[in-house]
Amino acid sequence: MSTEKSHNLTQYWRTLDAAHHIHPFTNTQALTREGVRVITRADGVYLWDSDGRKIIDGMAGLWCVQVGYGNAELAEAGYDALKTLPYYNHFFKTSNPWTIELAAKLATVLPAGHSRVLFANSGSEANDSALKLIRYYWNLRGQTNKKIHLSRDYAYHGVTFAAASLSGLTPMHPQWDLPLPGFEKVPAPYWFGAKAAGYGDIGPEEFGVLIAQKLEEKILELGPGNVASFSAEPVQGAGGVIFPPASYWPEVERICRKYDVLLHLDEVITGFGRTGEWFGAQTYAIAADILTMAKGLSSGYQPISAISLGARMGEAIATADEELVHGFTYSGHPVASAVALKNLEVMEKAALVPRVKSQIGPYFQRRLREMFVDHPLVGEVRGLGLLGAIELVPNKPQRSFFPRDLDAGTQCRNYCFESGLIMRAIRDTMVLAPPLIVTEAEVEEMLTLARNAVDRTARDLGKL
Numbered sequence: 001m002s003t004e005k006s007h008n009l010t011q012y013w014r015t016l017d018a019a020h021h022i023h024p025f026t027n028t029q030a031l032t033r034e035g036v037r038v039i040t041r042a043d044g045v046y047l048w049d050s051d052g053r054k055i056i057d058g059m060a061g062l063w064c065v066q067v068g069y070g071n072a073e074l075a076e077a078g079y080d081a082l083k084t085l086p087y088y089n090h091f092f093k094t095s096n097p098w099t100i101e102l103a104a105k106l107a108t109v110l111p112a113g114h115s116r117v118l119f120a121n122s123g124s125e126a127n128d129s130a131l132k133l134i135r136y137y138w139n140l141r142g143q144t145n146k147k148i149h150l151s152r153d154y155a156y157h158g159v160t161f162a163a164a165s166l167s168g169l170t171p172m173h174p175q176w177d178l179p180l181p182g183f184e185k186v187p188a189p190y191w192f193g194a195k196a197a198g199y200g201d202i203g204p205e206e207f208g209v210l211i212a213q214k215l216e217e218k219i220l221e222l223g224p225g226n227v228a229s230f231s232a233e234p235v236q237g238a239g240g241v242i243f244p245p246a247s248y249w250p251e252v253e254r255i256c257r258k259y260d261v262l263l264h265l266d267e268v269i270t271g272f273g274r275t276g277e278w279f280g281a282q283t284y285a286i287a288a289d290i291l292t293m294a295k296g297l298s299s300g301y302q303p304i305s306a307i308s309l310g311a312r313m314g315e316a317i318a319t320a321d322e323e324l325v326h327g328f329t330y331s332g333h334p335v336a337s338a339v340a341l342k343n344l345e346v347m348e349k350a351a352l353v354p355r356v357k358s359q360i361g362p363y364f365q366r367r368l369r370e371m372f373v374d375h376p377l378v379g380e381v382r383g384l385g386l387l388g389a390i391e392l393v394p395n396k397p398q399r400s401f402f403p404r405d406l407d408a409g410t411q412c413r414n415y416c417f418e419s420g421l422i423m424r425a426i427r428d429t430m431v432l433a434p435p436l437i438v439t440e441a442e443v444e445e446m447l448t449l450a451r452n453a454v455d456r457t458a459r460d461l462g463k464l
């Protein structure tokens, strides 16, 4: 296509988009002023926009395209299902082969005891459903006072009324008068931010235990008989890629068990190989009562999510001998199930999860540290598997932060975009979560572009 033609097409789409399409998590007025970027195709770890510009995707879409773009096997699995059974549901005692096989396949990779799953269409729906199932479990058990749902500061669990209430990113709340009543927060195990938050010079492991014990304090304050559940991401993603100190999860698990609080792990980002195991629960050896997953389940090729039940919830719900009054028109959609099933088969065949654990993950982590640990603008490099974060700070030993209105992270992210790299900025934390098929050469390309962007930001801030 000639440059002029593609430019005209871009203008045409921009105008239509501005006139008719409201975007998620976007200032519509600002976007209309700047003009949207139209992504027209993708292959491997690369995207192309409507002007023909090639972009390397350091975020696997929104942390979800595990097998990379353009996988023909997934496309064909979806097409076959579309031709054979484009739609049918699971209400009224029916099912379909793809969803049945997907449920069974999931049981082989999920943590021990998680042998039963329900399906939904997004991470938010999965979390919303999980909270309903938690309530149902306690109602079945006759513990009808257990209604309060605990979660953490900086948590991201989605946008439905319940999932947004569960989320601890406070800017998500005022527009919608959230959180709903019955949602309470405890602190996150964010060691890098501990000094700025007034915890002093505490070491990470001691801090991990201290923060876990804040959960215990909260449960005791509310009364264990009133607390239904604690929801948490094994590694907090959209809230800043916060890795818990090793001491944190064992203590949290002990506390949940002691006070009979159900442990809900949100594996929407950590699921499907991101940290080098199928699930974060396996990476951190966490025994959870209920797990939610989405994104990597289908590598983002189809909207599908799932909720898996551990032994006690699974048993109670499967033997309740009454109708489960819950489910969506598209729960276990045949096309989405077929694509997710193929995605899991492709991941297994290519050994993508072991690859993240022992080959490309360690390579990515080593190079990330080599390129950024000593950078004058970088306070901390943290990561595991194919998840990495770089904190941009004014003063490394102080672990202090730039003033929010400086928007150093956004500035750095804009430089990344300018140079053809998609990298996410969360406050001033720069994040990478590439597709699990990324090669060493592509890691080098991403890190080189990221380094240039951090250098440019450092120069702007007088740090280089």
Ligand code: PXG
Binding pocket: 062, 121, 122, 123, 124, 125, 127, 156, 157, 158, 159, 233, 237, 238, 266, 267, 268, 269, 294, 295, 424
């Ligand atoms: N839980 C977690 C841990 C997530 O990361 C959701 C639930 C909600 O999933 P749905 O499918 O309802 O969006 C998420 C989603 C970002 C970004 O910019 C992150 C997410 C979604 C959109 C943007 O980091 N995570």
